[in-house]
Amino acid sequence: xxxxxxxxxxxxxxxxxxxxxxxxxxxxxxxxxxxxxxxxxxxxxxxxxxxxxxxxxxxxxxxxxxxxxxxxxxxxxxxxxxxxxxxxxxxxxxxxxxxxxxxxxxxxxxxxxxxxxxxxxxxxxxxxxxxxxxxxxxxxxxxxxxxxxxxxxxxxxxxxxxxxxxxxxxxxxxxxxxxxxxxxxxxxxxxxxxxxxxxxxxxxxxxxxxxxxxxxxxxxxxxxxxxxxxxxxxxxxxxxxxxxxxxxx
Amino acid sequence: xxxxxxxxxxxxxxxxxxxxxxxxxxxxxxxxxxxxxxxxxxxxxxxxxxxxxxxxxxxxxxxxxxxxxxxxxxxxxxxxxxxxxxxxxxxxxxxxxxxxxxxxxxxxxxxxxxxxxxxxxxxxxxxxxxxxxxxxxxxxxxxxxxxxxxxxxxxxxxxxxxxxxxxxxxxxxxxxxxxxxxxxxxxxxxxxxxxxxxxxxxxxxxxxxxxxxxxxxxxxxxxxxxxxxxxxxxxxxxxxxxxxxxxxxxxxxxxxxxxxxxxxxxxxxxxxxxxxxxxxxxxxxxxxxxxxxxxxxxxxxxxxxxxxxxxxxxxxxxxxxxxxxxxxxxxxxxxxxxxxxxxxxxxxxxxxxxxxx
Numbered sequence: 230x231x232x233x234x235x236x237x238x239x240x241x242x243x244x245x246x247x248x249x250x251x252x253x254x255x256x257x258x259x260x261x262x263x264x265x266x267x268x269x270x271x272x273x274x275x276x277x278x279x280x281x282x283x284x285x286x287x288x289x290x291x292x293x294x295x296x297x298x299x300x301x302x303x304x305x306x307x308x309x310x311x312x313x314x315x316x317x318x319x320x321x322x323x324x325x326x327x328x329x330x331x332x333x334x335x336x337x338x339x340x341x342x343x344x345x346x347x348x349x350x351x352x353x354x355x356x357x358x359x360x361x362x363x364x365x366x367x368x369x370x371x372x373x374x375x376x377x378x379x380x381x382x383x384x385x386x387x388x389x390x391x392x393x394x395x396x397x398x399x400x401x402x403x404x405x406x407x408x409x410x411x412x413x414x415x416x417x418x419x420x421x422x423x424x425x426x427x428x429x430x431x432x433x434x435x436x437x438x439x440x441x442x443x444x445x446x447x448x449x450x451x452x453x454x455x456x457x458x459x460x461x462x463x464x465x466x467x468x469x470x471x472x473x474x475x476x477x478x
Numbered sequence: 479x480x481x482x483x484x485x486x487x488x489x490x491x492x493x494x495x496x497x498x499x500x501x502x503x504x505x506x507x508x509x510x511x512x513x514x515x516x517x518x519x520x521x522x523x524x525x526x527x528x529x530x531x532x533x534x535x536x537x538x539x540x541x542x543x544x545x546x547x548x549x550x551x552x553x554x555x556x557x558x559x560x561x562x563x564x565x566x567x568x569x570x571x572x573x574x575x576x577x578x579x580x581x582x583x584x585x586x587x588x589x590x591x592x593x594x595x596x597x598x599x600x601x602x603x604x605x606x607x608x609x610x611x612x613x614x615x616x617x618x619x620x621x622x623x624x625x626x627x628x629x630x631x632x633x634x635x636x637x638x639x640x641x642x643x644x645x646x647x648x649x650x651x652x653x654x655x656x657x658x659x660x661x662x663x664x665x666x667x668x669x670x671x672x673x674x675x676x677x678x679x680x681x682x683x684x685x686x687x688x689x690x691x692x693x694x695x696x697x698x699x700x701x702x703x704x705x706x707x708x709x710x711x712x713x714x715x716x717x718x719x720x721x722x723x724x725x726x727x728x729x730x731x732x733x734x735x736x737x738x739x740x741x742x743x744x745x746x747x748x749x750x751x752x753x754x755x756x757x758x759x760x761x762x763x764x765x766x767x768x769x770x771x772x773x774x775x776x777x778x779x780x781x782x783x784x785x786x787x788x789x790x791x792x793x794x795x796x797x798x799x800x801x802x803x804x805x806x807x808x809x810x811x812x813x814x815x816x817x818x819x820x821x822x823x824x825x826x827x828x829x830x831x832x833x834x835x
Contacts (some may be wrong), residue, residue: 279712319709320779324618332618333713336720339615379709385711408658 232257232390232422233278239289240270240277240322246285247273247353253392253441253467258420260412262433263385264445266468271426273371274443280307292389307350309337312383313392318375320367327363330354330382337386353381357411373404377411384415391415397429411433442468486544488517491529502531509541509546517643519546540703592800597719599796606719607726618715621724624729629690630732634739636689641681641740645747646656653755662756663766670746670767674775675782680741680827682733683786687819694725695815699797707799722795729787737783741776782830789822 230321233255241249245271255261263271275284278289283298290296291310297303320329331351334341345407354360357377376396383391397405411434417420427433433440433454440457442450442465448456450465457469485508489501508514516535521528532555535542547555610617648667656665670803698721701707745767752758758766797815801807 276708279708281708281711282507305714310710311712313709313712315705315709319705321706321709322704323611335619336616336713336715417626 230257231255231312232292233424234290235278235287235449236290238277238284238289239286240273240282240284247446248443249446250278251287253448253451254408255422255424257336257389258416260371260423260425260436260439261439261441262437263403263424263426263443264428264430264433264468265449266445269443270446272394273445275313275394275424275426279311279313279392280304282412287328309386310389311341312386312391313395314376314379314391314399316394317358317372318367320370320375320379320381322367325364325366326354326370326378329367330385331384333386349385350381354362355383356370356415358380360408373400375402376408380408380411384419384421387419390424393425393427395427396425397427397432404433405429408433412436438468457473480583482510484515485511485513486515487515487604488519488632489521491520492523493531494525495527497771498527498531500574505535509539513541513543513547514539514541517545518551520631521551524551524554526558527726529558540709551565560757583826588721595800596792597740599799600792602718602796603722603792605728606716607723610719610723610727616719617721617723622727625724625728626731628687628693629678630735633689633736635733637685637736637740638743641673641678642687642743642747644677645669645744646682646751647747649732649748650755653751655703663759663762665748665752665758666763666766667770669745670771671775673690673744673748674741674771674779676779676827678737678744679779679786680823682736682740682783683790683823683827684820685817686733686736687728687790687823688788690729691790691811691815691819694791694794695798696808696812698795699801701715702799702801703805705809717755718795721746721799722791725791725795729791730784733783733787734780737780742767746812777832779811779829782827785826785830786823789826790819793818794823 231254235251235253238248238251239246247401251274266272273282277284280296280298288295291307294303294306303323318378320326321332324332327350330353331346334346334349350363351360354363357380359374359377359381361402362374362378367378370378378392380396393412396408400408413421413436416423423436425432425436437454438452439451441451442457443462450460452460452461456463460466460469487504487508488605493501505516518532528551532544532547532551537545541557605622607614608618649665651660652668653665656662656668698707701721707717707721710720749758749760749763752763754762794815797811797818803813
């Protein structure tokens, strides 16, 4: 079963087409990695799936309903179903970590009892192992902690899909590995679907069930991790396999 | 090519960045007279600018022939620029009038687009403020109070001080003139009327533009650059409401308090100068001022200040939320906000003047 699908999706800015004629499906409760060369439109794709950019043509289908990017109700429904983990976390700097994680609940469930809200935030911070940092402000957290905090915020409304923009970017291998394990744990525990834009091929090998490879704005390859590894396609081999070989040496 | 009409430029032995301008000028000058052959025979020492020159000559000038390119030069050219088309000749020379017209129309359209966005944001803010006052939703709890403290309480000392000094300056400037006509007592009328209706609203507006407008623009543009605004959107939070409504409401509450206190400070400056310079007793000053001004003048000043305050918040919000994605844009947005806010204040003041006087 697919939770997100794109049909003939073309996205751009003005007359510039960044993504062209994309057709793909994101299976539920799996991790889909989106990879490609710099500037190929990975982040644009993520923003389109997140409802931040309106496609020029084609459509995005979320939970079997086409997303109407001009309808507030349709976008609200999309926003309820997704969480986004931004590259640098994008935690609000004037709120401490607790309040950052609590923010979506405060905004959408104003009558939520404070005791229950505290418990919800506590649980999410426990999952990302940041309970001791609840009172700290984003500026006092390390890059990895900010990302884990942002993940807790993205998860607090129990979204069906979490979109992650380079979760391992700028992190050391140990922290990056830790974050990957966290995604896997959350996927197993809550059947959460993840779409992960990443350059980290080791991370893809660890977590991805499906891989989308973009090249110059087009979908070049879509398949499971074993299919990628066994691909004879020159671009896939150049981009993916040689890089892995290189990393291994 | 006819050798009789063809000019020849022999490039020097050393062809590096500092030698290119002279060589290029010579080629350009000779081109005006007819076809040119550029001779690379002597070139032994060169850098990447010489390779760029060759690329440009080959790609962009049909009336220029290059000759005697050495093997070393050609090899470097192939290795460095092989397959790369020249960039500069892609730009067609439109001619001066067309360039000016093109630039003017682009600027005009861009300004119109910005104006449109500004009014869309203004409309959004009116709608969201109304919606918030009805439902009390979409704004972070306690944010209005925090903004009120920042805009009102923390702006209070500097506003009072500057308005007091303006009162002193205006009174000093006027006192000499009034004294020479024996019209000393009218200093009270001038200060009272001028402060309540014009100077206090204007000074308060300008101080708030510099202090609050710049801070709001810097904060919002930083949030935009750091994707915090995008994060709010994907949480289903409307940034124009979440970020702007508390500031608009706080401004609406802070301005009357600031204006009230600033009116007192400005008039106090006038009273001080009246007493020290013209010997007018404070009680006499106030009695005379009361004959010239009434409550309407205070309310007109207050209304002006409120409109200035709203213009500052919407202007700074517009600059902060429409900023690009680079860190450098934060500084630019902040500076532009102050300029935009002060411009809006003066334009609005002018409109008030046309309506009220």
